Amino acid sequence: MQPGSLAEAIARTLAQWTAERRVARLWTKDASLWTSSGEEKWLGWLDVIEAQRRELGARTALADAIRTEGITDVLLLGMGGSSLGPEVVFRVIGGATGAPRLHVLDSTDPAQVKRFDDAVDLRSTLVLVASKSGSTLEPNVFLAYFFDRLKQVVGEAEAGRHVVAITDPGSQMQKVAERDGFRAIAFGEPTVGGRFSVLSAFGTVPAALSGVDVACLLDEAAQMADACRSEDAATNPGVALGVVIGEAAKAGRDKLTILASPGIAPLGAWLEQLVAESTGKNGTAVIPVDLEPRGDASTYGSDRLFVYLRLAADADADQDAFVEQLNHAGQPVVKIDVRDTYALGQEFFRWEIATAVAGAVLGINPFDQPDVEASKIKTRALTDAFEQEGALPAEAPVVLDTEMAIFTDEANVRALGPVATPVEAIAAHLRRVVAGDYVALLAYIDMTTDNIAALQEIRAVIRAQAGTATCLGFGPRFLHSTGQAYKGGPDSGVFLQITCDDAVDVQVPGRAFTFGVVKAAQARGDFGVLEERGRRALRVHLGADVAAGLQALRSAVEGTYQ
Numbered sequence: 129m130q131p132g133s134l135a136e137a138i139a140r141t142l143a144q145w146t147a148e149r150r151v152a153r154l155w156t157k158d159a160s161l162w163t164s165s166g167e168e169k170w171l172g173w174l175d176v177i178e179a180q181r182r183e184l185g186a187r188t189a190l191a192d193a194i195r196t197e198g199i200t201d202v203l204l205l206g207m208g209g210s211s212l213g214p215e216v217v218f219r220v221i222g223g224a225t226g227a228p229r230l231h232v233l234d235s236t237d238p239a240q241v242k243r244f245d246d247a248v249d250l251r252s253t254l255v256l257v258a259s260k261s262g263s264t265l266e267p268n269v270f271l272a273y274f275f276d277r278l279k280q281v282v283g284e285a286e287a288g289r290h291v292v293a294i295t296d297p298g299s300q301m302q303k304v305a306e307r308d309g310f311r312a313i314a315f316g317e318p319t320v321g322g323r324f325s326v327l328s329a330f331g332t333v334p335a336a337l338s339g340v341d342v343a344c345l346l347d348e349a350a351q352m353a354d355a356c357r358s359e360d361a362a363t364n365p366g367v368a369l370g371v372v373i374g375e376a377a378k379a380g381r382d383k384l385t386i387l388a389s390p391g392i393a394p395l396g397a398w399l400e401q402l403v404a405e406s407t408g409k410n411g412t413a414v415i416p417v418d419l420e421p422r423g424d425a426s427t428y429g430s431d432r433l434f435v436y437l438r439l440a441a442d443a444d445a446d447q448d449a450f451v452e453q454l455n456h457a458g459q460p461v462v463k464i465d466v467r468d469t470y471a472l473g474q475e476f477f478r479w480e481i482a483t484a485v486a487g488a489v490l491g492i493n494p495f496d497q498p499d500v501e502a503s504k505i506k507t508r509a510l511t512d513a514f515e516q517e518g519a520l521p522a523e524a525p526v527v528l529d530t531e532m533a534i535f536t537d538e539a540n541v542r543a544l545g546p547v548a549t550p551v552e553a554i555a556a557h558l559r560r561v562v563a564g565d566y567v568a569l570l571a572y573i574d575m576t577t578d579n580i581a582a583l584q585e586i587r588a589v590i591r592a593q594a595g596t597a598t599c600l601g602f603g604p605r606f607l608h609s610t611g612q613a614y615k616g617g618p619d620s621g622v623f624l625q626i627t628c629d630d631a632v633d634v635q636v637p638g639r640a641f642t643f644g645v646v647k648a649a650q651a652r653g654d655f656g657v658l659e660e661r662g663r664r665a666l667r668v669h670l671g672a673d674v675a676a677g678l679q680a681l682r683s684a685v686e687g688t689y690q
């Protein structure tokens with residue numbers, strides 16, 4: 129770590145943590161470390177490793193049974209903490225020979241739902257539906273769709289045998305699982321929130337099913353947990369990291385920019401949720417910046433804190449050189465050496481402690497997510513309206529042409545000034561960006577390789593030209609991750625929401641709406657909350673040809689800076 133001018137504040141806070149024995153207070157779940165508003169009820173993740181070790185036999189038995197029966201694919205349906213952790217574990221460690229492939233569906237984009245359906249043969253697929261609350265909209269509509277498909281493909285009597293639920297005890301999903309004869313139910317721990325759940329059943333069940341050595345993963349986590357008991361804050365790997373992140377944010381370095389070796393890069397998506405949902409509230413936030421295209425080290429602002437997760441077995445020489453340049457440019461960089469892929473278990477625990485500690489330094493409750501509910505309420509109102517009226521409420525664009533239509537509220541229209549075309553509106557919007565802001569692209573489109581690449585190019589242009597941090601989230605996935613910080617954090621976000629016409633749509637069985645309608649309602653609900661919070665937000669609606677629309681958007685963004 130080269131903390132630059134932060135060094136003093138960090139040293140002071142570390143000394144305070146040691147002198148006041150705050151590490152012991154954390155482990156004894158003392159809510160007064162935070163805001164004394166019930167934090168003690170959400171610290172079950174401190175004890176979850178031992179509890180999961182007791183479940184290892186059950187995990188192995190289920191994994192062996194499905195393999196013997198010829199299951200080739202596991203399709204996980206879930207959002208946020210119920211999907212991001214399993215996806216990271218599979219992408220970083222999974223893929224053992226002979227083990228089922230794990231697919232993670234966390235989008236209501238109809239093309240994406242269809243793509244996942246086409247990717248698996250349901251006769252040899254186990255559907256794993258994961259939801260702590262059991263009431264989240266997305267896993268419930270995914271389950272409705274895939275249970276219906278299973279009935280068609282394997283028959284009514286067999287469908288339940290192809291489904292396993294992971295949920296907290298007493299949830300509505302448990303009732304559904306019992307009613308529909310699911311093969312098994314694995315229970316979560318109610319004192320562990322979604323984003324802290326990766327070392328609970330929500331992470332260990334999918335990991336075991338996809339051939340990951342869960343005992344080894346837990347051993348790694350336990351090793352880090354032991355290190356995080358150290359009362360000396362400066363040598364406590366989780367506490368020290370949390371103090372750096374918290375103090376950096378207080379000093380204006382609130383864009384936590386994640387650099388990671390390719391072999392461990394998927395961890396960034398999990399970190400985004402953990403950090404953003406935990407710290408982004410009451411007008412404060414640590415904004416995670418993941419997978420941002422790199423620029424010249426000298427061009428980054430003074431609002432950045434870099435974290436470099438370097439995988440010893442898979443280090444990238446270019447990345448090493450870039451980090452060196454950042455050091456020379458005086459940027460603070462925290463370097464974390466990750467021994468091998470199983471050391472991911474260590475990182476999970478280190479970052480959970482660090483996030484909790486950063487929350488304490490920032491004086492917030494890191495275990496709630498007050499602003500996520502707001503967009504859920506608006507979305508529900510819209511889907512209810514659709515069920516009653518057969519259509520979503522009409523809306524009128526501010527300007528449109530053949531490729532893009534622009535939507536926003538009165539306050540944003542006034543701030544844009546007179547604009548005659550979508551291109552002018554986008555340019556006026558991006559000109560509102562000032563130093564210390566971040567620009568977030570919120571894309572409610574299929575998360576394909578091509579769409580990711582096109583959006584990353586747009587992001588690269590904005591980063592280079594505006595000189596600000598840039599983020600990319602796919603809707604509705606980011607709603608259960610960074611979305612909390614975008615709404616609850618400081619007013620430094622400039623948002624470009626991207627929606628499209630769906631070339632194909634898919635009916636949600638048993639409901640009056642399609643996945644396309646759900647996604648549209650989620651985008652509108654999300655936008656409505658941004659408007660309500662007075663955020664700088666513009667929605668660009670593309671046609672059904674998303675590739676052409678993204679090209680038009682890119683030209684508009686490039687044109688802004690010419």
Ligand SMILES: O=P(O)(O)OC[C@H]1O[C@](O)(CO)[C@@H](O)[C@@H]1O
Nearest residue numbers: 208209210259260261264322608
């Ligand atoms: O597991 P659940 O209850 O479906 O929740 C999914 C996600 O939604 C949130 O509750 C809110 O976005 C996350 O914290 C959570 O991980």
